[in-house]
Amino acid sequence: MPAPSSQPFCASSIIGTGSYMPEKVLTNEDLSKIVDTSDEWITSRTGIKERRIAAPEQATSDLASEAARRAMASAGVAPEEIQLIIVATVTADMFFPSTACFVQKKIGAVNAVCFDISAACSGFLYALQVARHFINTGNRTTALVIGAEKLSSLINWKDRNTCVLFGDGAGAVVIRRADESVEAPGRVLSTVMGTDGTLADVLKVPGGGSACPITPENVESHPNTIHMEGRETFKHAVTRMLEASQQALEIAGLTAADVSLVIPHQANARIISAIAERLNLPLDRVFMNLDKYGNTSAATIPVALDEANKAGRLQKGDVVLLVAFGGGFTWASSVVRW
Numbered sequence: 001m002p003a004p005s006s007q008p009f010c011a012s013s014i015i016g017t018g019s020y021m022p023e024k025v026l027t028n029e030d031l032s033k034i035v036d037t038s039d040e041w042i043t044s045r046t047g048i049k050e051r052r053i054a055a056p057e058q059a060t061s062d063l064a065s066e067a068a069r070r071a072m073a074s075a076g077v078a079p080e081e082i083q084l085i086i087v088a089t090v091t092a093d094m095f096f097p098s099t100a101c102f103v104q105k106k107i108g109a110v111n112a113v114c115f116d117i118s119a120a121c122s123g124f125l126y127a128l129q130v131a132r133h134f135i136n137t138g139n140r141t142t143a144l145v146i147g148a149e150k151l152s153s154l155i156n157w158k159d160r161n162t163c164v165l166f167g168d169g170a171g172a173v174v175i176r177r178a179d180e181s182v183e184a185p186g187r188v189l190s191t192v193m194g195t196d197g198t199l200a201d202v203l204k205v206p207g208g209g210s211a212c213p214i215t216p217e218n219v220e221s222h223p224n225t226i227h228m229e230g231r232e233t234f235k236h237a238v239t240r241m242l243e244a245s246q247q248a249l250e251i252a253g254l255t256a257a258d259v260s261l262v263i264p265h266q267a268n269a270r271i272i273s274a275i276a277e278r279l280n281l282p283l284d285r286v287f288m289n290l291d292k293y294g295n296t297s298a299a300t301i302p303v304a305l306d307e308a309n310k311a312g313r314l315q316k317g318d319v320v321l322l323v324a325f326g327g328g329f330t331w332a333s334s335v336v337r338w
């Protein structure tokens, strides 16, 4: 893998966090009544106990908008101050307009430029990096970066290999240009990103796009749902998340020993434990909430960041390591000084 580019960025700081999880809880026990599975299997293989399912009338933009409102309230920022909205999602409300446009309308952020990013579970960190670029060029000063998913709309409820893993939810942060000379809290110190499109077929939703439109003939084979080679995904997730973490720390001039809290993508507790072990970090310095929510793709990191923030687990000066992996394959990591 090529060395990460050095990146002397103008500072961007996370000044507010927010999240929204739908009310309906779907437990492992509930799933065992739908497919041939058990709480014991799901818990021991993934760490997941339950997940949230959005109401039929809730679209991804509804979840995203509520998370955004909460992030703006936590930042003390009015909707008119938002100049950029990026929504990371693989479950857009529709092909177009972008989900971010619907969010703009729902929250009244009339001065924002809005678009979506599709990078699966790495989407939030990709979006964070894009927002940093806007801020770095002086183009924008205040942005909403949102990870939001209604993955229940992409699930084949007859496929036990995938239906037990995913859930719905949304998380958001407000980021703002910070004076370089001031030690602003929430400063993003580094971000690395990577992609390996040769493995694009390992984790995908094959149908519903231009390559394979849904037709009366193919609809029964569920092409518009998540297809995944679990073991292959697992293997690459551990390798890439570890590599990205080490690179992001190196760019920030830090080591794993400096990390106060790791907020990893919440896909599987075994993946997270493997990374913590290789970074030589005890699990009490790793945030996990996948037992409650499962894998919410682009939403996992901003939701976990918000929960860690609200729980008082982020203290001023703490080094927070964010790291993600997802379909593409894509991966990314950011280091934040809280």
Ligand SMILES: CC(C)(COP(=O)(O)OP(=O)(O)OC[C@H]1O[C@@H](n2cnc3c(N)ncnc32)[C@H](O)[C@@H]1OP(=O)(O)O)[C@@H](O)C(=O)NCCC(=O)NCCS
Pocket: 036, 037, 038, 041, 042, 045, 046, 121, 160, 161, 162, 164, 228, 229, 230, 231, 233, 234, 237, 267, 268, 295, 325, 326, 327
């Ligand atoms: C999906 C995953 C949990 C499966 O765990 P695993 O230990 O690799 O399990 P395997 O794939 O080896 O399957 C073992 C057996 O369990 C079965 N199984 C699969 N899902 C099951 C379920 N929900 N309940 C019960 N049995 C199940 C399989 O059919 C297989 O049976 P077989 O041996 O008779 O063929 C794991 O591979 C994983 O988490 N991969 C990464 C997924 C991920 O992170 N995706 C998102 C990335 S962003």
